[in-house]
Amino acid sequence: MLVLLFGSRALSAHEVIDAEQVRAVLAAVDAADARAKNAAGSATEGDAKLALGLAQVETTDILNRDLAAHSGRLSFNGDLLQKSLAQRNLSPSFDDTIGRYRLPRAPIEDALRLSPDAPDAAHARFALLKAEFYESFVFDPFKLVGLSADDLDRQIAESQALATAPLGPDDAEEAAFIHVIDLARAARLVHAPEAARAYAAAAHKALATFAESYPESMRAASARVILKGLGGGE
Numbered sequence: 001m002l003v004l005l006f007g008s009r010a011l012s013a014h015e016v017i018d019a020e021q022v023r024a025v026l027a028a029v030d031a032a033d034a035r036a037k038n039a040a041g042s043a044t045e046g047d048a049k050l051a052l053g054l055a056q057v058e059t060t061d062i063l064n065r066d067l068a069a070h071s072g073r074l075s076f077n078g079d080l081l082q083k084s085l086a087q088r089n090l091s092p093s094f095d096d097t098i099g100r101y102r103l104p105r106a107p108i109e110d111a112l113r114l115s116p117d118a119p120d121a122a123h124a125r126f127a128l129l130k131a132e133f134y135e136s137f138v139f140d141p142f143k144l145v146g147l148s149a150d151d152l153d154r155q156i157a158e159s160q161a162l163a164t165a166p167l168g169p170d171d172a173e174e175a176a177f178i179h180v181i182d183l184a185r186a187a188r189l190v191h192a193p194e195a196a197r198a199y200a201a202a203a204h205k206a207l208a209t210f211a212e213s214y215p216e217s218m219r220a221a222s223a224r225v226i227l228k229g230l231g232g233g234e
Helices: 019-038 045-069 076-087 106-114 121-134 149-162 169-189 193-213 218-228
Strands: 093-095 100-102
Touching (some): 019 045, 019 076, 045 076, 045 106, 045 121, 106 121, 149 169, 169 193, 169 218, 193 218
Antiparallel strands (some): 093 100
């Protein structure tokens, strides 16, 4: 399935969260949580909440990778991490529909509202984009889960902006790829024929830009397959 290429990195069937990683992650979360609480109402509140939000990005990513590596069940240490986070009221919520943990967004959204120009703002925005994208489908990206047309349009604008933002090369590539796929989704799902053609043309243009920017990426080939049935391009 083409969705297998969407992830930021491959998973090993034998990937294991060890006890030391659990301790290190919990220590980082505890420190970030304490900093955020101490900074409440101060000039540093935005930066502190951003640090907490990014710590939760890491814990959510770890739990979802652990699920994927163990056939949808947490390993012993994954379960220990989740329960320890729940005791701190910092565990991501599990969504039965999509079979994964949803990123807690409030700390990052609050942080970006308070400190929109923080050094890690682009990274935090990408974390929100990535979470919203992967949480919007199960296997088929064209069967949306909990994502409205307005949400999709907002995601398209954000992925376009982040594709040229100061991110690492892997994150920039993934943002650009999400932009292509979201345009394809809009073209497939919109009802008005004229709008569908406009989205399809934009998707083909975005794919051409993506392929030129990342000529070695396997994602370009998968995107071409997705876009073949849209029209509006070659």
